[in-house]
Amino acid sequence: MKRTLWLEDGTSFVGTAFGASVETIGEVVFQTGMTGYQEMLSDPSYCDQLIVLTNPLIGNYGVNREDFETTVPMAKGLIVKEVCDTPSNFRSTATLHDTLKRFNIPGLAGVDTRMLTRHLRSLGVMRGVLVDGDSTWETVQHRFDVLLPTNQVERVSTKRAYVSTGSGPRIALIDFGAKLGIMRELVKRDCEVVVLPHDVTAEEVMRYEPDGVMLSNGPGDPKDVPTALPLIERLMPTLPIFGICLGHQLIALASGANTFKLPFGHRGANHPVVELETGAVTITSQNHGYAVDEASLATTGLVVTHRAVNDGTVEGVKHLHHPTFSVQYHPEAAPGPYDANDLFDRFMQLVQENKQKVGM
Structure with a gap:
């Protein structure tokens, strides 16, 4: 399914949906680590944030029971270049897609995450919304009228x-x-x-x-x-x-x-x-x-x-x-x-x- 990331400056990144089928808003931030997507996703410090991972392939070693940093992840979404649906690791108990669905977190794949990162480095982090299906700036602009919570x-x-x-x-x-x-x-x-x-x-x-x-x-x-x-x-x-x-x-x-x-x-x-x-x-x-x-x-x-x-x-x-x-x-x-x-x-x-x- 088509899914789009809209930034509050009107820039859009179109890709493919994975994880939960929900639309959401959060602060878009980038993370440059080569590994550790499970720990990032479950770090409470990412509450209300859409995490952009610069490493191009995510999900290749799956998700396991031991590496969570909290019991219920509070991140708003995960944005990747390519998501792996067939992980290979002896500790893996679930795919990244299934894990995101379990915690009702949407994912976006198939976008140029390094271009997105350069955009955020140039203009600073900003809010973004993930929207399913076809959308235009006119149809999503009003979603930025609501400020993110501070609690x-x-x-x-x-x-x-x-x-x-x-x-x-x-x-x-x-x-x-x-x-x-x-x-x-x-x-x-x-x-x-x-x-x-x-x-x-x-x-x-x-x-x-x-x-x-x-x-x-x-x-x-x-x-x-x-x-x-x-x-x-x-x-x-x-x-x-x-x-x-x-x-x-x-x-x-x-x-x-x-x-x-x-x-x-x-x-x-x-x-x-x-x-x-x-x-x-x-x-x-x-x-x-x-x-x-x-x-x-x-x-x-x-x-x-x-x-x-x-x-x-x-x-x-x-x-x-x-x-x-x-x-x-x-x-x-x-x-x-x-x-x-x-x-x-x-x-x-x-x-x-x-x-x-x-x-x-």
Whole structure:
């Protein structure tokens, strides 16, 4: 069946429908990773977004039960050059087409995704609609009159607390749209993980007597999550805090800094980041459309620790007076390299040092 992607500037890309037979609207973003379409599709940070994959062949190793990053994907759609209907991999349990149908997500194949990516790089990310059958700009233009929602974090966050038991430190994971990869890394280090909703208060967190706090990734504009700021401000002097992606941006906002929207974001599995203290360059997995304004950090107590090699934007900060640090990229990868995985070990060391300090 014919399916068309219409962008809000009037540009159209015509291809073939796969996945669910639904029409939808979302923010069109591109991802440059060569593999990991299942993890991308199920990453809560892609809530309300139409994902354009630049790799030309998608679906060739199928979908399996283990690699989901959330139980219910919230992406609005998937746009590819060519979709494979006959995957070949011993772990595969379903095709990409069947998986999209299962979660009611439409797909579009047969379009020049690299041309589309160049368009978005030139003009910036924008909203798009997927429409089935014949359509014209006149028939779809009115669909852009409605703004996209701003409650993505509320929709992807857990609604109630739950615990993953372990014999090590107790970590409070604040779920702003956490990938399961973060949980896996904490469990791998024998942590007892208490997963808490995005709007939890500092008092509620402290009732669990955690040894450290993890602020997760998540979708949307960090300024749409105001309830997190007093939480972070209250906990920073008390407990070690490690923020990832959205968690990193929220630490900056809670400290008095500012964030801004990038023209087309960082989404891929090969973004180089330099650690300023050592000069070491790490290849990282990234997925964000907003960044911390470095000029606004001057009076916050935060200093830049990591910087993106490609565009110089802030990729990591630490607090000069509190046991708090954060990175804009994904040390848990999935998909992507594990070059930055040692940041979880640094967090564990910070937790142990704080426990010893408190016990003295």
